[in-house]
Amino acid sequence: MGIIFHIDVNSAYLSWTAVKLLKEAAKDEKKIDIRNIPAIIGGDREKRHGIVLAKSISAKKFGIVTGEPIANALQKCPNILIVPPEHGYYNEQSHKLMNLLRTFTPDIEQVSVDECYMDFSGIQNEYPSPLACAYKIKDTVKEKLGFTVNVGISDVKVLAKMASDFTKPDKVHTLYRREIKEKMWQLPVEELYMAGKSSVNTLHKLGIYNIGQLATSPEYILEAHLKKHGKILWEYANGIDKSVVNTKREELKGVGNSITLPYDLDNMEEIEKILLQLSEKVAGRLRKGKQMAKTVAVEVKYNDFIKASRQTTLDRCTDSGTEIYQLSKELFRELWEKDGNKSVRLLGIRTANLEEQGALEQMSIMDIMVQTTNKQQNATTNISREKMQKLDKALDAIKNKYGEDKIKRASLLAEQTVDMKNKKYYEE
Structure with missing residues (x-):
């Protein structure tokens, strides 16, 4: 089985906006990195309209969460800096990131504007270990583009994604199938990839509160309550994922x-x-x-x-x-x-x-x-x-x-x- 990386930009919108503002600051102007102060991306302060698209670590300390209304965020932190989103610029940064990552290997599957999977198999002979390559990628992105990423490493895609969500920012984590009992099973079930609100509510009613309990539950019970999705969650909790890095995405054309x-x-x-x-x-x-x-x-x-x-x-x-x-x-x-x-x-x-x-x-x-x-x-x-x-x-x-x-x-x-x-x- 090959090795797969999941590369995820840390608080993408906020990080990309921070890079832009730092570049635009005049030489004699005091440069402020919005990643280091209470700041959010999204909405309109005057109209108190919109939602929080991204937040700094400092904003998180005030209890501000992604997706909540701007009005709520202002109640929690009245002096918070609100910066409107620039989606065109974010797409530019996304292209720059993917182009940089392709200098390591062309075997990349982009799954959103700020994340992708990378197949390490084709370049494994160029590095002493997957960890060495992951750190090289992480540090190169920071040096060349000015923002940070997390890199998750595993032998299956779903676990690579789970690993990239461990401690942030600017980190590399492994989560091989042999490590799931130690590193993943103790986590709350809501942290499992694809475990949405309704599924979590159902699992709680079944007395399942962490990923380990889900993994050791009879598969047929999960299917009875969650249908096909129950089987998927059970497989992910057990580190089972047969999907591969899809490097040849075709444009869907039709009606x-x-x-x-x-x-x-x-x-x-x-x-x-x-x-x-x-x-x-x-x-x-x-x-x-x-x-x-x-x-x-x-x-x-x-x-x-x-x-x-x-x-x-x-x-x-x-x-x-x-x-x-x-x-x-x-x-x-x-x-x-x-x-x-x-x-x-x-x-x-x-x-x-x-x-x-x-x-x-x-x-x-x-x-x-x-x-x-x-x-x-x-x-x-x-x-x-x-x-x-x-x-x-x-x-x-x-x-x-x-x-x-x-x-x-x-x-x-x-x-x-x-x-x-x-x-x-x-x-x-």
Whole structure:
């Protein structure tokens, strides 16, 4: 098994802003490093509007947390320095970081604006040890770019990420599978990667409070209460992760829709309604273009402006709004749990791997059978795709003749549902 690094910028927005302000300070001006004083990135002091996107260590001592309203932060520390975010500049710094890291190895998977995985396998003969390489990377970033990173080292991706979250800033930590009992099992279960608020609440009800208790719990109990996500958490608690560093990310192209919400959402029921509207919009466009898709992806932008996405590829094509909705709902839940149930600002659904309609007509009866298997039973569920197609065609005909808003699902009739017709959304 190879060695994997997870490299994460310490308080990225604050660090990058600090570097910029220090460079811009006049020679005769007293230079203040906002990393060393109570300071936050985000919002507007005068309007007391917005949320905390990043905070200094000094701000953290006042009890200020990322994601809370600016008004709350001002109550805790009235004299705190508030600096508005500059996302264009942050993207520039992100590119500089990734370009610098690629001077060590091209085998890098960027997973967000401020973090990436690195496969050490291709350069292991150039360094006496993984630790030596990690320290070299950490120190080079600090010297060349002026900000600090943490580097986590492991033999699996999830543990490398966990390791990078240990003591900060400017640190290197290891968390190999052989070390999890000593270094990870005593940690609160909420510190496990992908353990979101709702999952943690469920685990607490089961008497599971630390990662070790989760790791030693019967897997079937976790699956019974948390479904597929329970299995994922159990595997991560035991250091099981079969994913590899993906250095060849392909641009997802196809039919898609996204919507910028009029207000931040953290209610799953409301989010599912938006996903349903998006799914039907995307499916309708697929059918109108006489296309079907094999790949479905969900894209999210949270209220801290961090973007995330997740996708799945089917073994057959679809143009069904119902099917796209079920897939997107599952993908979103996985993302949301992983990212801590943060409030959502933008939602999007995209499809790719498109094929012309007609492929479905050539499928045998076996192709439209979905095999559902678990430990208790093996069952074969016959989904009537023909009925689903006829329903979709009937709905398309009504919408084409009378307008998009003349027929809706009952679940979309509630007043609080975001009206996509009158809100800002994008087609791709």
